[in-house]
Amino acid sequence: MAAMFTVLVSSSIVVNALPTIVPDLHGSQTAYTWMVTASLLANAISTPIWGKLSDLFNKKVLVQAAIVVFIVGTIAGAVAPSAATMIAARAVQGIAAGGVLALLQSILGVMVPVRERGRYAGYTGAVLALATSVGPLTGGVIVDSPLGWRWTFWLCLPIAIAALVMLQLTMHIAPSSRRGKVDWAGITLLASGVSILLIWVSFVGRPGAFGWLSAPSVAMVAVAVLLLVALVVVERRTASAILPIGLIRRRTVALSLIASLPVGFGLFGATTLFSEYLQIGRGDGATAAGLALLPFILGTLAGSLVSGRLITAYGRWRPYLIGGAASLTAGFAGMSVTGGATAFWQFAAATTLAGIGVGMQQQNLVLAVQNSVDVADVGVASGTVAFIRALGGAILLAVFGSVLASKSSAAITDALRSAHQSVSGSLELDHLGVLPHTAQAIVRTAYADSFGLPFVVAACVAAVGLLAAIAIKHSELRGSSHIPTSRSTPVSTVDGAEI
Missing domain, CATH: 1.10.287 (Helix Hairpins)
Structure with a gap:
């Protein structure tokens, strides 16, 4: 959890600082998107690899290696002289994040019985909420202070080193006895x-x-x-497949992967668009934007802690998946009607619903999958869920970024033409501050009004996730980490449904 806090707080700090970083490095809207997308892409690709390696090698060594990779990427980001270098540094950080998040689930899957895992899902959700709440505020304060945005990277180094030392001193886990070839x-x-x-x-x-x-x-x-x-x-x-087709074909696993797609966007991509909307569209400062993200973050915290505790107490996990998917869909639908003139309470209500939805699903979908596989496959199964979640976040953010760029470009051009204002050349993020005050206000309003369309698409994707959550069948949480492997055991007791 210390390692998880490190990578998540770094990501949330940097995301809130990007509207300042991109213009300073003379980046474009495409560069803005890729500074987030590169991290998510590397996260998505590396996650199943880390998950598979955790089934074959020492989990403690692997998670420590992931933290070292994170330190390298953080230093590269702190000294980045250009947007391209920053994108590369973010990709290295994404590789590390994929390792830490996948290995966390794998380690918990081995150490904690499934029946008790809901409580630990609440703990990890609380760490996530803490990291994502501290991050934007800290990033905003640093950006608005004389320190400058580069300290959003330097600040994370001592935290990463502390997590590395803590793992060395306190984590005691037996190396995996399973061996195989890397795919x-x-x-x-x-x-x-x-x-x-x-x-x-x-x-x-x-x-x-x-x-x-x-x-x-x-x-x-x-x-x-x-x-x-x-x-x-x-x-x-392949015997040691990086993506286990046999596991993916199981009903619970397949439906959980579908439901994870919108959760991935809510977890990794939504705060990026929220920060863009607040800082570029509404003209808020970095600190104010960090404060404005608190409803989403507190919603995530509440959804994760409450659902985790109730699942551990009563053993019923399916209602929280369905309720979370419905809340996420409603939150994205609420964001689809936001614009430059939207009242803050409307934005806060929509983001709170989205946060509750993310909190109720992000760990509990992993719990549902882990409950349907044997302990020997927990690492690769958890890595597959994390992979699909990160991939969903990366692809959906890229799609929504493309939709936003196209929509905002046309909207800004029309708004300037209607106001008889003109801007020579292409309008990039680092040009906004030099525009006349009147033109700047027009551009910001048109940009904020363009955010509705991406969230219409997000709500539709979340609705598909809701249908998948409804289709998942309940199965009792196991009291141990193992599934009986006797041939006489009916398939329905393994997965709660046909395979």
Whole structure:
């Protein structure tokens, strides 16, 4: 949890500082999106790899290695001279975050019986809420202080070192007795296919990029699909598959993965759009934006702690998945009607609902999956859920960023034309501060009004997640970490449904 706090607080600090970092490094709207997307992409790709490695090697050494990687990425971000370097540094931090988050679930899966895991899900949710609440406020204060945004990175180094020392002194876990080969073919196909797909959704339809039906677009999609199809073929024949097709085919696992997609956006991507809306659209300072994110963060904390405690007390987890998915859908729907003139209480109400939805689902979906697999597969199963969640966050953020860029570009042009204002050349984030006051107000309002459309799409995706949560069947939480493996055991007792 100390390691988890380190990577999450760093991410939340930096996200709130990005509206200041990007103009200072002369970055564009695309660079803004990629400073978040690169981290999520690296997180998504590395998560199942870390999860699989945790089933084969020493979990303690792996989580310590992830923290060391995080320290390297943090130093690179602190000294970054350009937007491209910052994007690379964020990718390294994403690799580390994928390791820490996946290994946390794997370690808990081995150390804690499933029946007690709801309580620990509440603890990890509380750490997440604490990190995401302290982060934006701390980042805002640092950005608005004489220290400058680079200290949003330097501040995280002593925390990471403290977590590394704490793990060395206090964590005692037996090395895995399971051995096997690392699925390098699967890793290569997974990384290549997902990367190409994410690059495509990040740039398609953007002003100055390629169109939806253009030759580059068709080529990228075709290559990505071929690589992912090859991944499925390879994984079906590999004993130590990085993505276990057999596990994914189980009803509870498959539906949990679908439900994890909107949760991933709520967990990793929503705060990015919230910060953009507050700082660029409404003109709030970094500290004020950090304070404005508190309703979302407190909602996440409440949803996680309350649901975790109740699941441990009564053993019923399915109602909280359904309630969380409904709350997340309602929150995104509420955000779809926000604009430049939206009252703060409306924004706070919508983000609170979204936060409650994220809190009630983020750990409990992992709990549902862990309850349906044997302890030997807990690491790879947990890594798969974390992978889909991070991938969903990365892809949805890239899609919504593309929709926002296209929508805001047209809206700003129309608003300036209607007000008989003109701006020469392309309008990037680092140009906003030099505009005349009247034009700046017009641009901000048009930008804020453009946020409705991405959240309409987000609400639709969350509604699909709600349907998946409803379709999950309840099964009793096990009192131990193992599933009986006797051939006489009916399949329904393993997963609560057919496999």
